[in-house]
Amino acid sequence: MAGPDKGRMAEQPFGRIEAVTKTYPGGIVALERVDYDLRAGELVALLGPSGCGKTTLLRMMAGLTRPSAGRISIRGKIIDGPQPDFGFAFQSPNLLPWRSVLDNVLFPVEIAGRLDTRARDRAMELLDVVGLKGFSRLRPHQLSGGMKQRVSLCRALVHAPSLLLMDEPFGALDELTRMEMHDLLHAIRQSSGATIMFVTHSIAEAVYLADEILVMGPRPGRVVERIRVELSYPRRSAQRYSAEAREYERQAGAALGVVHA
Template identity: 55%
Template sequence: MAFVEISNVRKVFGSGANQVVALDEACLTFEENEFVALLGPSGCGKTTLLKIVSGLLSRTTGSVRVGGREVAGPYSDYGFVFQTPSLMPWRSVLQNVLFPMEILGKRDAAAQQRAEQLLDLTGLHAFANARPHELSGGMQQRVSLCRALIHKPKLLLMDEPFGALDEFTRLDMNDLLLKIKAETGASVLFVTHSISEAIYLSDKVVVFSRRPARVSEEFRIEIRGPRTQACRFTPEFTEAERRASEALGLLVGSPQED
């Protein structure tokens, strides 16, 4: 049994003449500890699927199971990183990171230690007492990532978290995420519009069609050796970019061009 099983998920918004089909029979699976990127055109339903997997949004039909459990609502063993950090401006960095543990009634010495470890891991220890407005955009998103990881989630859901960052910061955040993934062992479902980002981060890329979204193709990323920025210039990386671009209909003569 796969760790995450998404079977024939359909999501319809509205009714009658105003009905919009956001997802249509979407199916995919992945294993524990895998990193899976959802790649597709803007507005095709990637974020909708992410919210359905998280339990924040109900599905119209279909099934979603995580760890053998049917998703019926938000669970405390998930972590969610949104497009914007959404930090509480009146709280310090450390207080923002610890907030989920307060909600769970588990803010204790162990939680404090965990938060400090995460701040060390993300290079934020010196800013533990700073307020969000004193941080750069990339640093704020690091705080958001720490907050999502504080309760040791089995599944980390990320909705294009680096899309608003400049290219240099985005590359740094990609490397940081790979480091965190290796150290925490969390499974990751990651939404992005960037082909190169999807390939660099993922064990598997899932390409969505235009709305109503279906899975048009999925393929594994086979890159030898550790993921470093240098791997972006390898034949394996280039071939994966070509395959993803073709699946998205970006190349002349590609299947989705018709």
């Protein structure tokens, strides 16, 4: 169930970001007063240049860093540390080189002490979805960059998280692999129904993937504009080039100050 299940849960948002500020020692304000209500099943893109605090916000949602002020809650629970039903996809594939593909995917369930046949079956299913079923016994160094990132995606999803946090996961991939990964992500959303926060600095990526874009600006990091992306589902790559998508890209570019009238 991807994205478009709006309105029904409007009373109680899936997640709340309330007046969240992050200040680093020395008085540097990484993020200033962000408020946002995250709706269940949506993909929200955090779009901005480096230094705008988008990764900081994502890490706070993951419970890896605490806000200096304000609070983040998911399903009513205040985030004070990493949560068991969150998934995190890193900027680099971040696979452990001494583990096989399958064992990398299984890492979160192994840590949680729930390594059983069902978990293995699920891991194999995920690898199948991303087209790596036959590669489960290989080790990371035998894979290409795109393949590694797909394994990393499977690892983030293996415990069926309700919230998937993605930190520029396709940033290091080449353009063609990236486009494939976008459609793969749409397919995964379709089947998992997870809510997703997605950090990116690519305008086109944000428009094609997101239901809502939080455009962020630097010094101090803050949300400068919210753009609702009403592209229809299921999204097909041809929609990237639609007039609608172009218009969203123009809006986002204008909000970022890189597109001028």
